[in-house]
Amino acid sequence: MKKVCVLGAGSWGTALSIVLANNGHDVIVWSIDPEEVLMLKDYREQRDKLPGVILPNTIEFTTDLELALGDAELIVCAVPSPFVRSTMKSAAPFVKNGAIVVDVAKGIEDHTYKTMTEIIKEECPQAQVAILSGPSHAEEVGRKIPTTVVAGSKNKEVAEVVQDTFMNEVFRVYTSPDVIGIELGGSLKNVIALAAGAIDGLGFGDNTKAALMTRGIAEISRLVIAMGGHIETLAGLSGIGDLIVTCTSKHSRNRNAGFLLGQGKTYQEAMDEVKMVVEGVYSAKAALALGKKYGVSMPIVEAVNAVLFEDADVREVSVKLLMRDRTSESEKLEW
Numbered sequence: 001m002k003k004v005c006v007l008g009a010g011s012w013g014t015a016l017s018i019v020l021a022n023n024g025h026d027v028i029v030w031s032i033d034p035e036e037v038l039m040l041k042d043y044r045e046q047r048d049k050l051p052g053v054i055l056p057n058t059i060e061f062t063t064d065l066e067l068a069l070g071d072a073e074l075i076v077c078a079v080p081s082p083f084v085r086s087t088m089k090s091a092a093p094f095v096k097n098g099a100i101v102v103d104v105a106k107g108i109e110d111h112t113y114k115t116m117t118e119i120i121k122e123e124c125p126q127a128q129v130a131i132l133s134g135p136s137h138a139e140e141v142g143r144k145i146p147t148t149v150v151a152g153s154k155n156k157e158v159a160e161v162v163q164d165t166f167m168n169e170v171f172r173v174y175t176s177p178d179v180i181g182i183e184l185g186g187s188l189k190n191v192i193a194l195a196a197g198a199i200d201g202l203g204f205g206d207n208t209k210a211a212l213m214t215r216g217i218a219e220i221s222r223l224v225i226a227m228g229g230h231i232e233t234l235a236g237l238s239g240i241g242d243l244i245v246t247c248t249s250k251h252s253r254n255r256n257a258g259f260l261l262g263q264g265k266t267y268q269e270a271m272d273e274v275k276m277v278v279e280g281v282y283s284a285k286a287a288l289a290l291g292k293k294y295g296v297s298m299p300i301v302e303a304v305n306a307v308l309f310e311d312a313d314v315r316e317v318s319v320k321l322l323m324r325d326r327t328s329e330s331e332k333l334e335w
């Protein structure tokens with residue numbers, strides 16, 4: 001049994017706290033929001049973000065970071081990616097030397113274009129850092145629907161501790177050393193999901209969606225390889241696995257935001273309707289900048305940026321994508 005602290009009490013933090021408590025760990029969940037903590041204490045249910053899923057009685061809730069982190073051996077960072085730096089900065093004084101911080105937020109930081117594990121390492125240098133990612137909607141994990149994810153760390157033992165801590169009969173965890181591959185796969189699939197939603201909003205079909213997902217993973221792969229990650233990771237749970245679930249599921253807020261854009265709503269109208277943080281919007285900007293920095297062609301990312309930030313028409317953008325210069329499917333295959 002481990003002392004585990006979950007930072008963030010939204011849908012993912014809550015769902016993972018259930019996995020951890022069911023595995024026999026001593027779990028405390030921290031939220032910045034006192035009303036959220038009151039709701040969780042009173043109803044043992046995240047009524048706003050994960051309704052209908054009841055939390056085990058053993059889980060504690062607090063707004064007090066020092067209390068939450070005091071003895072924690074393993075810390076799960078489950079706040080949305082734009083809040084990871086501020087949360088880890090406030091948490092750092094209370095994080096024990098050698099504690100493992102597992103990032104489960106998916107995104108790239110605005111302006112710095114850093115990944116979440118890079119931010120955690122910067123803010124909390126005394127911690128060992130890992131990532132847990134894959135096709136895993138909170139709505140299903142909270143209901144014990146079989147799910148598989150990958151635990152990544154540069155240190156094999158750390159990845160194995162994360163695997164042991166989370167794994168059970170409905171939550172299978174693999175390990176991997178390819179942290180950058182996992183992080184980029186998990187963040188950039190949100191950008192492709194915005195485009196997948198737009199395809200549905202435009203009324204296009206399964207052929208279009210399959211094409212977008214296939215060319216989307218090709219685009220992500222080029223960037224991952226340029227940044228030192230591995231192609232095998234893109235064929236895995238945090239690559240194609242997460243891309244499939246995010247581009248096709250009704251639970252995906254990125255896909256849903258894209259759907260509204262495809263239906264002709266403006267950026268602001270789409271964001272207002274989805275209400276939650278749409279991380280693909282931040283990652284779209286970051287992916288464009290990283291693509292330029294590493295000299296990687298990312299036409300879908302460019303198209304998504306044009307719709308989000310240049311008010312481009314979704315249908316016109318899709319025609320432009322289809323009518324780009326003719327090319328071969330892979331530059332690596334020789335005749």
Ligand SMILES: NC(=O)c1ccc[n+]([C@@H]2O[C@H](COP(=O)([O-])OP(=O)(O)OC[C@H]3O[C@@H](n4cnc5c(N)ncnc54)[C@H](O)[C@@H]3O)[C@@H](O)[C@H]2O)c1
Pocket residue numbers: 008009010011012013031032033036049078079080081083086087104105106107136137138139276277279
């Ligand atoms: N929901 C999922 O199914 C799922 C699955 C895998 C990964 N993730 C990732 O987990 C992260 C959290 O997503 P979520 O779905 O739980 O989000 P959410 O919108 O359900 O929860 C947001 C939570 O963030 C916290 N929060 C809000 N403002 C904050 C601030 N300023 N500082 C610190 N904390 C603040 C609050 O506890 C709030 O409930 C995201 O990066 C997401 O990509 C989510």
